[in-house]
Amino acid sequence: MSLLEVLHGILNLTTICDLLLDWAASRNHLDIIIYLHGLGHIGCTKDAMDWACEHGNIEMVMFLHAHGYNTCTSDGLDKALAFGYMDIVAYVRENNLAQHGDGFLDLIDIVAGNGLMAAVAYLEDLGALVSPKAMDVAAAKGNMATVQWLHEKYDAGCTYYALQDASMNGHIDIVKFVIDTYPYVCVPPYRHLYSRPIQGAMKLAATYGHLDIVKLLHNHKLDDEFSDDPVDGAAGNGHFHVVNWFYENRHERCTPRAVDLAARNNHFEMVTWLHERRHLVGSTDAGDSAASNGNLEMLQWLFRHSKSMFSNRIVYFAASYGHLDILKWLHANQIQGCTQDAMNGAAANGHLDVIKWLYQHRMTGCKPRALKSAAENGHVAVVKWLLANRMDGCPRCARVATEESQHSATESILKAVPRGQRDCNMCRQLCDQDYLAGKGICFCRLNKDLLFATAIVLAHDDDDDI
Known part of the structure; x- marks a missing residue:
């Protein structure tokens, strides 16, 4: 006997006024939908078939349709198309369950970028045209075969996003292809030219530790003219090999923001290296991050080297994240800044031990x-x-x-x-x-x-x- 059957024996699921079939469909559980249908439960809207379309579950779509439940919407049909579930698209259209929504032809770039050729052919028959955005999608996903297919069949080109996103995700073969085949897109356009921000290929490659791509862009003189401190991102993510390479081969240097980023991401060795080797001191964000992360060793080091990195919110962050050992250390070192917000943050996150300690030692109360x-x-x-x-x-x-x-x-x-x-x-x-x-x-x-x-x-x- 399943848990659902046990619950039905106790509660009688047919009396529960909730959209249980919708919930089952959202989790792609056709067996539960069949069970609830057998009980006579009526908690179902168009969302159920929309979920079935999104999951690509043709059997669920057919079951819901055959038993008279609400049909799907244009959103469900378009999601099935976007994921390439052409059997569902055909079934929905043949049975007139829904029509495509406005702007559905724009999906061609998504399906083309994902290499869903049947969906591309379907949209082409309806008048859609492949644009450079299709190769941008394929480049970001690292699908070299799709990139080459788009180049050979459509020659629609790409935009700077192809270079930027491939660099961010470490797809060096695609980065090389874009540089060799579409050199005219490799110069960053004006920052706000497109709706999505341009962050810069060099900056993103450095931030995510792809030194081979950084070197490739450097050798082709493809710098980010507007990027702010690309090496800070590398330091923030703990990529020593990238940071060292920048210091040895380029003019960019870390800024105090690198210390803040490294502290936020719990890279203690990078924090100490930046201070001892590059003489950098972060802002109060560094201390707040160490307290939030529960990194007592980093917090003690920051305290010894620069108390300016401690804000009056540091007790709040330690309390909100439940780090009682941090609170005790802050209290022992007479670091001020405890307000009613500290107990409020601890209460919101369920840290009873912190609340009791604050009540006993800080006496600030709560709101x-x-x-x-x-x-x-x-x-x-x-x-x-x-x-x-x-x-x-x-x-x-x-x-x-x-x-x-x-x-x-x-x-x-x-x-x-x-x-x-x-x-x-x-x-x-x-x-x-x-x-x-x-x-x-x-x-x-x-x-x-x-x-x-x-x-x-x-x-x-x-x-x-x-």
Whole structure:
């Protein structure tokens, strides 16, 4: 007996007013759809067949159609086409289940770039034309055979994105092909020429550690004229071999941002190397990142070499990510910056041990938001502790938040809290029926929004008086 059958025996799934067939289709479970259909469950919309189209599950499409469920939309049909599921496209069109959406002919570049020749032929019959974007797609994916096929059959060319994305992803054979075959696209265009940002082939190759491509671009003098510090990205990702090569062969040098990036990505050796060999000091982002990552060794090193890399938010980051050892070290070294935000962040992420320690050693308290954040994220132990030890936070407003996030355990706990002084001013004025009503309004949030809106109106009134 399956788990679903056990649940049906306990709950009677036909009484659950939810779109269970849609959920099953989204996970590509045809067997569950068949089971639910046999029970007579009716929780199904057009999303179910759209999911079947996207998954390429022709059997699911046919089952849903044969049993009278809602047909798919143009979105489902177009996704089937984009993934090359031509059997589904044919079935949907033959049975008039949906029509293509506006602009579907533009899909030809995606399917061509992915080498889906049957889909390309289908779109060509409808009048679509392959553009340079098709080779851009193929180049980014590293599909050399498709790149050559597009070049030989269509000669539509490519754009700078082909060089940039192939460089980023380490496809050196395609980088060579683009340089040799389409040299006119290898000069970076104006930064905002296209809708997608131009980041630069050299910068991306360096950032992701592809030194062979960096050397190739360097030998062809294909520099990124507008790229900011390509070597910083390499340092940030810990690519010593790339950083050393830049220092030995090019004029670019690391900036203090390299220290911040290396700290963010937990590359301690790179942080120390940049400081000791290149005399670079990062910003407070470096200290905040070390605290967020729980890297005590890096934090201690930063403290010894430059306290300027410690911000007044460092305690908040350590608390929010649950790093109690970091908090204890910061406290022992009298590093200030602890505010109510620290306990709020710990509560939102369920770090009860951190909350208890802050309560005992820092005495900063927390904001009313802490109870609500813990409740709506389902942190039962934190909710219980806050209710027992703090008077901050309105239980009713927190309960409303749990209803929206569907955390029944914390909702039940908050429902059991009697009305009292910890309720917000708005909730105190409610009658018992409105106070206990489900799907209520969070008056803390409503009141805050109202004050904000009033401030905006007053600001505009002041402008009119000038």
